[in-house]
Amino acid sequence: MTYTPPAAEQRFVLDQVVRIGELVDDSDLVDAIIDGAGAFAAGEYAPLNRIGDEIGARWEDGRVVMPEGFRAAYRAFVESGWGSISAPEAFGGQGLPFSLATVVMEDLGTANMGFSLINMLTPGAIEALVSHGSPELQAGYLPKLVTGEWNGTMNLTEPQAGSDVGALRTSATPAADGSWRIKGTKIFITFGEHDLTDNIVHLVLARTPGAPAGTKGISLFLVPKFRLNPDGTPGEFNDVRCVSIEHKLGIHASPTCTLSFGDHGDCHGWLIGDEMGGMRAMFTMMNNARLNVGLQGVQIAERATQAALAYAQERVQLGRPIVEHPDVRRMLMRMRALTQGARALIYYAAGQVDRAHLGDAAAKARLDLLTPLAKAWGTDVGCEVASLGVQVHGGMGFVEETGAAQHYRDIRIAPIYEGTNGIQAADLVNRKLPMQGGEVLASLLADIRAEAEDEAALMDLVDRVEAVARWMLGNEATAEDRLAGSYPLLTMLSVAVAGWLLARQSRAAAGDTPFEQMKRAVARFFLHRIVPEAAGLAASARGGAGELYAVSAEVLAA
């Protein structure tokens, strides 16, 4: 149940993988953030993890009540400034790299994943407003979003419109005052209602009159819970009601709301960006959110691994602590290796966010390629490691008291939300592989080959990835063939990137400190055992769609 922020690992990955020194001059500042965020998360968020699960957010007649302790912890979060690390200085932020905000997000989520979701979508809302908001909206909302005094939400999903965003029906009608009247129902809205802040800033996708069907006809609106008074304080209630919250498998501390907009015709919204430009603005919001969801995999994996390692060192069976039994050691090494591999991939992607902000077009292209990997493989790793954590605990892992089961429940949402992992895989093969005629991928594979040419299994995996990608980009493979192989290819490429970055860390960890020894051992395990497994996916990646559709859905169900 304990949580120790992995400060040495975070610093090492920032140095070796992100090359943070190229992004921040002040090395002490990096340490201060790592240490401070870790201490804050362990001290304020971690103690609420259990109560957040057991009591959780409760719906009471349209209001959502958070458990004891959450208000004070959230206030401490706002006051500490941990939410504003990478926000623009023009709006009160610290203007620091996204890579450092990633460290903070990691710590908060490792301490308390459900609670941390209130912090997860606000940066996306900030990004969307900074990029596409009018000066009035920016002035009215950004400073409060940057501090975290108000939180941002993302409203896409409707009962009939999940992965199919274009099917949404929420409407926006122009009003005489230049604002719009919003009407519709959104589901699965994370922290869409709660009692931790005095306003909530909903970013809502809706359809304007006469808009074409599908995603082309969608616009993005800012819809506050309370409209602003002339002095900027929250004023009149904006006719947004939370009609229920979901009874979920996990993340009980995060209220998942059904929101009804405009029941009384008085829900005001303000356009963000152009009319019909909603998808573009929303993608601005979603991209970093996808990295943050991938990071949740690392968060839970880290927490589950720490708990399993502690238990395995204490629990004695057959005359020795179970950590000394080979198959338990295998599980723990695997947990460590997958966790560190996923962290390396996601921190690397976060570094590309920062380089892209500085105008590096190649970094932007690489980020685009890596985003679906970070989200999907990161969350798959979280689920696998949490399950291994249950297994290491044996019978105690199935009992809720140890906390291992909570990790297993909490993380299961991550492969689903912010675009299912299947959607990520489709994004990889449909949009990302073809970028620049395949050159974005080719350049990544070349970097891996140049840096890790002595890792035989990794080179074999890279060859296989390249062969699959060539086949997918060629004329032989149909669109359905590409999609049929999308998920296995995504896993293969993710493991290759993680293996590359772990190999780099292993070379950098040349000394004899326990940490350096650990890094080398974990990298070897990953490169020699997990990488060859991924190579076994090549047959599925290249197998084509024919075998999937050999029988109809009805016959498959026969």
Next chain:
Amino acid sequence: MTYTPPAAEQRFVLDQVVRIGELVDDSDLVDAIIDGAGAFAAGEYAPLNRIGDEIGARWEDGRVVMPEGFRAAYRAFVESGWGSISAPEAFGGQGLPFSLATVVMEDLGTANMGFSLINMLTPGAIEALVSHGSPELQAGYLPKLVTGEWNGTMNLTEPQAGSDVGALRTSATPAADGSWRIKGTKIFITFGEHDLTDNIVHLVLARTPGAPAGTKGISLFLVPKFRLNPDGTPGEFNDVRCVSIEHKLGIHASPTCTLSFGDHGDCHGWLIGDEMGGMRAMFTMMNNARLNVGLQGVQIAERATQAALAYAQERVQLGRPIVEHPDVRRMLMRMRALTQGARALIYYAAGQVDRAHLGDAAAKARLDLLTPLAKAWGTDVGCEVASLGVQVHGGMGFVEETGAAQHYRDIRIAPIYEGTNGIQAADLVNRKLPMQGGEVLASLLADIRAEAEDEAALMDLVDRVEAVARWMLGNEATAEDRLAGSYPLLTMLSVAVAGWLLARQSRAAAGDTPFEQMKRAVARFFLHRIVPEAAGLAASARGGAGELYAVSAEVLAA
């Protein structure tokens, strides 16, 4: 939420894999059991699955109260005779093959896994009593266990003794009347207390005075909840108390009890088999239980697949039911293929139980080899398929109302209890591979090669299994090396056996009915996509223990 017993599949697997015609003359009887058990399970057990999860077993001051409806359903179970299929006729059983009892267990567990656990350990208790019990114990207890009027429990685990059974401390002291006085505490006792039967028959491992340390000093005792009156009816309370039940991740309908034996010095037990012969008697009980736990993987996988297929055919996104999207189709094919592969392996093993009972020594040896595979891979399949079922449901899968989350929670215990899957893997490499100098495995691999020589990927996998096994059986590999590779080898061999049996079914399904088309498509998917994945585990299987112990446990945690 619906459940349709997979009668056609069960019959087909009985015919092609078990070759049931060699075990039962009356083909109509086979159909009657398949149809009757399915109808019973769907009609009586399935409707209680949700309430069993939501309300579950409750502990009230030493008593365990089952939810509304369970008493009536259990009474119907006893009256229907579904518990006595394979029990010996001498004690009121039907003397039919274990393979047919496997069909019944599958249906009960698919309908309601938590509830079905009351039926799972009783056959093992019967087996132990038939093989090792005195005539008096047999006469007193077997008829009631055979009908299911009383249920049997298995009492191994103590707080300090989990996988390390030899560390148990429960004591048995001889009394003047020839019985023993039992004293100690057992944990994790499935259906150790409940209100469904008027007696409970605990089989308890304990240590007699002066017994040596470890497993050699353990004896097995029969300890009823109520001692028997001279007329055989339950009489005096036997000083066995349920002091608590666990708050668990899943199987809430199954009370997991902490039992305190002999608090008042008045807990009577009767020796089963020889003093110090407890482990042997307990293994009699456990072996079939291990097949039954593996079967739970199939149960949940079947239910999760049915639910996902139904949802995917209804749910429309992007203009078509999601079952038509390639990556969703991939998940559903995978669910089908893994489920049918695990069913084939476990039914095949059940067939070996029957052949062994008929005196076939080769079948007994093969059963011994396959038992750890059935338990471990079967339950791994259950977990993976349940997780895919959540994923197919998208956001609805994370919401408890759909039932997908319950499958995911319920099945997670199966890789843990009845010997963790790691223990199964250790059993494979330490006890089963070396049988007859490796000939038991060699004979299995020869059978696979002879029947499926045109399946290239399968032949490659068999070659790899053989190479790993040779290395493990040779002088080069240490005991730790074998254990380090035990889990990956177990998976490889399991997939090879399942692939072999699916290839056989595919050939037998030569016609054009929807069912036959489905069988061929599923087998192809398994052979072309899942089999090559398993081949990717060879590096781990042969990687040795060195890399696992490259750093100490403390350094690994650094």
